[in-house]
Amino acid sequence: AQSVTQPDIHITVSEGAxxxxxxxxxxxxxxxxxxxxxxxxxxxxxxxxxxSGDTLVQGIKGFEAEFKRSQSSFNLRKPSVHWSDAAEYFCxxxxxxGANNLFFGTGTRLTVIP
Amino acid sequence: xxxxxxxxxxxxxxxxxxxxxxCVQDMDHENMFWYRQDPxxxxxxxxxxxxxxxxxxxxxxxGYSVSREKKERFSLILESASTNQTSMYLCASSLQTGDTQYFGPGTRLTVL
Numbered sequence: 001a002q003s004v005t006q007p008d009i010h011i012t013v014s015e016g017a018x019x020x021x022x023x024x025x026x027x028x029x030x031x032x033x034x035x036x037x038x039x040x041x042x043x044x045x046x047x048x049x050x051x052s053g054d055t056l057v058q059g060i061k062g063f064e065a066e067f068k069r070s071q072s073s074f075n076l077r078k079p080s081v082h083w084s085d086a087a088e089y090f091c092x093x094x095x096x097x098g099a100n101n102l103f104f105g106t107g108t109r110l111t112v113i114p
Numbered sequence: 115x116x117x118x119x120x121x122x123x124x125x126x127x128x129x130x131x132x133x134x135x136x137c138v139q140d141m142d143h144e145n146m147f148w149y150r151q152d153p154x155x156x157x158x159x160x161x162x163x164x165x166x167x168x169x170x171x172x173x174x175x176x177g178y179s180v181s182r183e184k185k186e187r188f189s190l191i192l193e194s195a196s197t198n199q200t201s202m203y204l205c206a207s208s209l210q211t212g213d214t215q216y217f218g219p220g221t222r223l224t225v226l
Contacts, residue, residue: 009154032212043118043204043217044157090156094212101147101172102215106156 006105021076021108023091032094033074039087086112118218126224133192137205146188151202195225
């Protein structure tokens with residue numbers, strides 16, 4: 001069965017520090033992978049996605065993620081965090097065929113301290 | 115840019131009321147989705163639709179129904195609201211299977 005695991009419920013980093021949010025998935029084939037961000041009281045905004053090709057994906061707001069097939073991981077990174085990055089981050093995996101829905105992780109809440 | 119709008123940002127209803135949540139997308143997307151979001155549980159799919167008048171159950175359809183009479187509009191219906199349906203409801207749309215989903219701002223529903 002498909003599943004997505006975000007092992008960190010809450011992460012706190014200092015402004016200017018680097019960030020890595022972890023995402024592991026379980027899927028029968030190469031999945032479509034997504035990272036979304038949700039600011040308080042808002043809907044979800046797409047940060048980046050991986051469908052195929054280069055395993056290092058660049059997204060908006062200076063974020064990047066790397067697909068590692070051998071580790072079934074798709075970790076999100078940012079070299080220098082800004083206070084405005086404080087939000088909740090969701091990793092999601094999509095099927096190649098069949099059902100249309102995405103499977104979401106339970107989210108990681110990021111707090112940024114000055 | 116894709117725009118997905120939801121009829122209300124906040125809604126307060128009483129137990130037993132019939133509740134309608136409306137979602138409209140303006141990009142001619144085939145697929146539309148309703149999720150609920152609860153702390154610690156992430157997003158859970160309630161229903162999705164891949165065409166007008168077509169619908170499929172998601173992971174947690176109990177207590178909900180949906181309607182898609184026009185391509186751009188997807189409604190979520192709580193036939194008889196209960197307190198355990200207090201949640202954030204998110205609508206999304208996508209062009210094709212497995213494609214990027216675009217989300218609305220959400221409706222925070224409180225059932226008293």
